[in-house]
Amino acid sequence: MVDGVGPGIPAGGEGTNGADGADGTDAAAQRGQEQRDQVQHRQDQGEQEQRQVWQPADSAAAEGGQDSAAGQSAPSPAEPAPADPSAETAVIRQVPVPPPAGREPAPADPSAQTAAIRHVPVLPPSVYAAESGPGQAFGSGATPYSADPAPDDGAEDADTAASGSLLSRLPRRGIIAAGSVLALAAIGGVAAAVTGGSGGGNKNNGSGTGAGSVNGGAGAGGSSPSPSPTYPAPAFTTVPADGTSNVDPSKAVTVSVANGTITSVQLSGGQETSGTLSDDKSSWTSNGVLNLNTSYQMQIQATDKGGKSVTKTVSFTTLKPSATIGVLEMWPGSDVSVGVGQPIRVQFTNYVPSSYRADVEKACVVTTNPPVAGAWHWVDSDMMDWRPQDYWQTGTQVSVALNLTGVRAGTHQYFVKNHSLNFTIRDTDLRLIVDTKAFKATAYQNGQVIRTFPIDTGSNDPRFITWSGTLAVLGKGNPVEMKGDYGNGDKYDEFVNWATQITYSGTYVHAAPWDGQIGYVNSSHGCIHARTSDATWFYNLAHVGDVVQVTGTSKTVAVTNGFGDWTIGWSSWLSGSAYGATLGGKPVSG
Template identity: 35%
Template sequence: MGRFVTRQAATRRILAAVAAGTLGLSLAACGGDGKADAPTFVNGNQQAAAPGATPSPTAPPVPFEFAVTPADKKKDLPVSTEIGTSVKGGDITSVTLTDKAGKAVKGTLRDDKSSWVPSAPLKYDTSYTATVVATSAAGQVETKKVSFSTRGKSGNDIGSGLYLFNGKTYGVAMPVVLEFNPGIPKKDRAAVQRRLFVTTDPPQPGVWSWVDSGTQAYYRAADYWQAGTKISVRAALEGIPLSNGRVGDEDRKASAKIGDKFVMKVDNKTKKMLVYKSDKLIKTFPVSLGKPSTPSSSGTLIVMDKQEHTVFDTFAELGPEEGYRTDIDFAQRLTWGGEYIHSAPWSVGDQGVRNVSHGCVNLAPQNASWLFAQTKVGDPITIKGTERKLEPGNGWTAWNQTWAEFIKGSALPVPASLKGTPAASATPTPTTTD
C-alpha cells in the first residue's frame, strides 16, 4: 500500500508552542588615550624607546554620533516595532522602554546592536517612551528619549505555524519549520527573517532558507544537530506589516531537545533498509517501495508524524476505480503527498524482491513495529535509486540539499564563516533573542 493524501495533509493544522530564552547585553570595552609617546612595559618593566624610533601615527578619533528610531512622537507603528540604535565613536550603554503607565518592557539588544528587540509584542493602541543611553570612547554620556504609539489590530493576519512542540525530543535532522498561509512575498522575506531567532546549546549556528513559494522557511545547521542539543526558537511576527496588506498573526515560541542519532537508509537496488543508531548499523530490513507507476521519492526525507493506527482512504483523490480504503499500522509520514513508512503484511513476499506499493516504504509487521518504537519525529531516511526525485517543499525537505544549495535560500546575507563546507564552517556567536 502506498501514497495517501488526506484533506488533513492539504489543510494541515499548524501547531505552535511557547517557550522563553535569554540574551545578555554585551558592551564593548575601550581603553588607552591614543598617545604615541606612552612608555612600553614588558613583564612589568618599563622599556626605553629605541634610538631614533619614530612614533607610529595614530588615526584621528571617530566623531561621536548617536541616533535613535523611531522618530519622536511617531504614531500608528506596528506592535513589532524595535528601538533602532545607531552609534559611531562609542557604544550603547542602556535601552529602557516604558508604557504609558510607566511599566518597563523587557527586551534585549541584537548581537550587532543595530536595534533593541522587545521580548514580546508591544500592545495595540498604546503609547511608549524609549530612553537610550550611549557613551563615547572618551567617556561622554548622551541620552536620547523618544515617544511613540502603536496602531490598532488590523484583523488581516497571515496564517503561520511553528512545527516544534515545547518540551519534546526530536531527531537529529529536525529542522525548525515555519509555515505561512498565504506565502510571504519575496520583497518581505528579509524583514520577516530578521524577526526569526534561534539559539542552540551547544552552539551550532545555522541559516534560514525559504522554499520558492514562501509558504515554508527552514532553519538548520551545516550538519545534523548533535545529540543532546537544546533548541530555542522565537518567531516574533505579530503585527509585522507585509506588502500584500497583511500582518503577522502572532509571536510563537518553543524550546525542544535533540535525542540520539537515528538514521535510516534505503537503496532501491538492494530493496533493503539499513538502520543506524549513533552511527552503528543495528538492523537490516527488506522493503518494498513504490512500483514504477507510483514510485517512491528519492532524497533525504524526515519523519514528520507517527500514528500507530490509521486509515488510508484515497477514494476522494483516485476515484472509485483506483481508490482504496485500508487500515494501516505503524505509519510514519515522510511527505505531504502521502508517502509513509508503514507495516504491509500483504507485501511481505515482495519485500526485498520487487516494488509493489503506491509510493510508501513497506515493511513486515514485526519490522515496522520495532522501527516505530525506535524512531522520533525529525529522524532522517535517505532513499536512493527510484524513478522520482523528492520535490522541494513536499515534506520537510531542508536536508534534501547540499549546504551550498540550502544557504542560497536565505533572504539575508549569510556570514562568511557559514559559507564553507560543513567541515570547514566556523562556530560564531549564534543568533539569539530575549
C-alpha cells in the same frame, strides 16, 4: 616721592614764539602761573637731595656742592653746556612700600637704601622753550606740552594729579628723564605706583611687561587667573522625533549626538527595548521592533567634552495597522524529543512578500546548546524552515523565539503576536537507508548497523514510483487506513499495521503480509513494504524526526512533502534565505 629727579622749571622763561602773549588768553596765563607756583612750592618744601644743575666749564664751584662764585657769567642760550663730570650721579632715597594688611613689614635691605642714576644734563630755559614748539613756551600764555591730554571741561583729573601731575607739565625731554629715574628707582627697590606696563595704557587697563596696573592691568607680575573653559552643549537627533505619531514599529529607533557622547538610552513602552551603542558612543540603535499602537518614551543622557551631563526626553506613538498576519502552525511542537533529522518549520496565516522576508527571518531567533549555526529557508511563500548544515547533534537543546510583534510583512500588514517553542534532540541517532534497487533497508543506530531487512517499493508506473530523498519520520499509526482508486479495477481500502509515515502524500514503511514479492520486485503503490516482524521492529524503534533516506528512483521528493529539507544541499539551502546563516540569532558566514 622721588627727590632730585629732573631739572627745575625757570620761573620766567621766554619763548621764541608768541611773545607778549599776543595769542594767549587770561586762562592760559593763569595756568602758567599755577605751574610756576607749584614748582616754587616744591622747592620751598625743602627737597633733601639737590638736583644736578648745569654749570659753565670755567665755573669755580667748590667740591662738596658749594655754590658757584658770584658774578659768574651764564652760558649762551643757544649752546647747551656739557655735564659736570664731578656730578655724574645723583642719589635718590628708597620709599618703603606698606605691607599688605595683616602682614608684618619686611626689614629694609641695607644694600638697597639708595640707587644711583646717571646724570641727565639740564638745558637752558630757552632750549626748553624752543623744544616745546610754536605757541608752547611757558609764560607765553599758551598751553604747555602735556603727557596726558587735559579733560574737555578743563577740570584736573584727580588720579592723574595724584600719580603724575608733575610729569604732565614737563617738556618731552623732562618726561623722558623722569621716566628713566622711575624705572631705575623701581629696580633699586623704590616702590612707585605706575599706571601700566611699558608700551602705554592708562591706570585702569594698562598692558605690558611691567608690574601690572593698580586696577587690573595685564602684566607679567599681575595677570588674573584664566576663566574656566566652556564647551558647546550636546545636540541630539532622534528618529522618530519628539511628538511623532503613527510611527512604523518595524523601523529601528536611532539616536545621534554632536558635541558629546551618549552615556545611556532608555526606551520603554509596551516593553523595555534594548539597543546597540556605537564604538565612539555618538549613536545608538534599538534592537528588535516596537509594539503596535503603543506610546513610548525615550530618555537619553549624554556628556559634553567637559564631562557635564545633559538629559533629553523624547515621546512618540506607534501606528495601528490596517491588516495583520499571524503564525498558523509550528513544528515540531514544544517540549518534545525528536530525531536528528527534524527541521524547524513555521507556517504563517498569509504569504510574506520577498522584500519583507529578511525582517521576518531576523525576528525569528534560534538558539541552541551546544551552539550551532543554521539558516531559514522559504519552502513556500507562507512557510519557512530552519536547519543546521548537517544533522543535529544528539542531545541538543533548541529554543525558538518568534519576536514578530510589530514586524512589517507587507505594505499594510504587520504581525501582532510573538510565539516560541522549545524541544530537544533525542539521544539516539537512528537512520534507515532504503535502497530500492537492492530491495533492502539498513538501519543505523549512532553510526552502527543494527539491522538489515528485505523490502518492496513502488512499481515502475510513474504514478507509483517511490519518492527518493532524505526525509524525516512524521508520525506512526497502528493501524492506519489506506485508500486508493487508480482505475481499471485498481482500488483498495484497507487497514495496515505498524505503519511509520515519511511523506504527506502517503508514503509509509509498513507491514505487508499479503506481499509475496518482498525482497525481489518493486510492485507497491509507492509505500515501502516489509515483513511484519521487520515493520514492527522499526515501528517500535522510530521517533518523529528520525532520518529515512530513499535512493535509486527517478523521482525526488519535494521539501514540503513532509520534511524533505535534507534533500537540498547547503549552498542551495542558503540561497533560499533572505537573511542568511545565523548563530544564536546573529548573522554568521555561511
